[in-house]
Amino acid sequence: MIAAIPFWHRKRLHEMSPTEWESLCDGCGKCCLAKLEDEDTGEVYHTDLVCRYMDQESCQCTVYATRLAKVPGCTVLTPATVGDYQWLPYTCAYRTLHEGRPLADWHPLVSGDPDSVHAAGVSVRHRVLSEDRVPEEDWEEHIIHWVL
Secondary structure (H helix, E strand, O other), X not given: OHHHOOHHHHOOHHHOOHHHHHXXXXXOOHHHXXXXXXXXXXXXXXXXXXXXXXXXXXXXXXXXXXXHXXXXXXXXXXXXXXXXXXXXXXXXXXXXXXXXOOOOOOOHXXXXXXXXXXXXXXXXXXXXXXXXXXXXXXXXXXXOOOOO
């Protein structure tokens, strides 16, 4: 029976409905980390600083519906662009499915528990600071290596 097969197993990313697409987000918050790019090499470095609009307990955006107006550089993933973001963490469901890998057991769609991403230690919960607490000239001091 086709209905018993989860949508992420039977559909390609571009075939998913907007609701299905949005549900792929595991709520880890890693895409909301402030990133620094080396102008010479193009290499992207993650920091332990998150967007001022992230609820650090839930790791969810508090202004999701209007985020692009408030944060013009906010990343918008689409099926067509997900492969362009090489900095997405290996654990990201969008990257995972784009690369043909299965979702992890801790992913909320698999576990059925929205807190499983936090329980597995995959999220940024309790590991970050709001970007508005650190002057931008000091962001380099906040580069981390635990994201990827």
